[in-house]
Amino acid sequence: MFDLQGYGHLLWSGAWITIQLAVVSLFFGLIIGLMGAAAKLSSYRFLRWLATAYTTLVRGIPELLLVLTLYLGGSMLLMSIASNFGYDEYIEVGSFAAGVAALSIAFGAYSTEVFRAAMMAIPKGQWEAAYALGMPPTKTFYRVILPQMWKLALPGLGNLFQVLLKDTALVSVVGLNDLMRQAYVASGSTKEPFTFYLVAALIYLGMSAIATLIAAFLERAADPAANAGKTA
Amino acid sequence: MNWSWEVIWEYFPRLIDGVWLTLELVFLSGIIGIIVAVPLALMRTSKNLWISGVPWTYIYFFRGTPLLVQIFLVYYGAAQLSFVRDTVLWELFKEPYFCAVFAFSLNTAAYSAELIRGAIQSIPKGELEAADALGMSPSVKIRRIVLPRAFGIVIPAYGNELILMLKGSALASTITLLDLTGMARTIIARTYTPIEIFTAAGFLYLLMAAVILGIFRLVERRFNRYQVRN
Secondary structure, eight states, rough: OOOOOTTHHHHHHHHHHHHHHHHHHHHHHHHHHHHHHHHOOSSSSHHHHHHHHHHHHHHSSSSSHHHHHHHHHHHHHHHHHHTTTTOOOOOOOOOOHHHHHHHHHHHHHHHHHHHHHHHHHHHHHHHHHHTTTTOOHHHHIIIIHHHHHHHHHHHHHHHHHHHHHHGGGGGGGGTSSHHHHHHHHHHHHHHHHHHHHHHHHHHHHHHHHHHHHHHHHHHTTTTTHHHHHHOO | OOHHHHHHHHHHHHHHHHHHHHHHHHHHHHHHHHHHHHHHHHHOSOOOOHHHHHHHHHHHHHSOOOHHHHHHHTTTTGGGOOHHHHSHHHHHOHHHHHHHHHHHHHHHHHHHHHHHHHHHSSSHHHHHHHHTTTTTOOHHHHIIIIIIHHHHHHHHHHHHHHHHHHHHHHGGGGGGGOHHHHHHHHHHHHOOOOHHHHHEEEEEEHHHHHHHOOOOHHHHHHTTTTGGGO
């Protein structure tokens, strides 16, 4: 159906970069989201204020602007911070690093809300029971709260990952050789932009379909109680 | 790093020019998007698979692929299609402004159609049965009952969709348009002060988002005023 004129492998190598970018950003985004939710539910007013400022700012600013700012302004910012510590060499922020930073900051802002809602849905009695058993708060969080929260947060996180996957295309604007960029390169040299962008679109669709399947699998795995009835 | 207020001050009028283009793009695409979305949503609620399948495919494609791909598909891709390049259509598709509005409209239509479909399906059954009992024809029922009710339900969610579109409109800068992001990029290419100019642009985006949300609060109150008691 599509004659890729030997550019197929280029698209696949781009798709691989896209996947790496999405997964690494997901990892950092989840950590930021958990910290954000903890800050929003904290008893310190300053932390609550900080987390609210973070989510409000990031959710109102275009992701492309974040990517551009961190790519073009990232080295400037890092160098000015480093020079305070006596390091005056040139620091370059590459497109992959800037992309990971921008996408995980964006993902973190949205996942903060998902995690916060999930945390609030865990009955207070769970904390109190663990406290009564003598568990320290950190351990309570990892052993009691997080496994239960996970199940509630997964559907929301799955949707956010779909958004993240699509947002990876923005990093091609600052020169990362992801799927989008390779489609641009291939369409430039073959003069068949429609073919290559359509193929790229279909590859994105395929990746999002696979992500949907993985999310559904994780949701089932996270809910053993729902599965127990189905076996037999 | 030296933060320079002067550069923000000097180029602020240019950024405001960008704000107008951004608002224009969002507003135009929003209107066209709704006009396309309503029939799509109505088709989606059909029980006939041939009728509901077409909007399903459309919505799946536009929600599952990056907006950037869609814009490039329209702006760069159109030139490859001979029925566009060799006809009067080319007068439209060679313009980045038209391509941006075209791609944004199709994109937001897909998201809005899903929202409207959800709203239509959440209208209480009794209201539709009451319309039938009064002898309303299907078209009158849709016009007088289904759509006004659906719009009332969809407004809060549509406000969020508009914010997403506002953020998405930054992609117009990738096809040479001087929207707020495009203007900021041009200024930075000349002054090399990315942090100052992008911060200023970011605040202008936040301001626009706040204004849009504020307007939607008002519209929501007006549309659902029958629900307000006392």
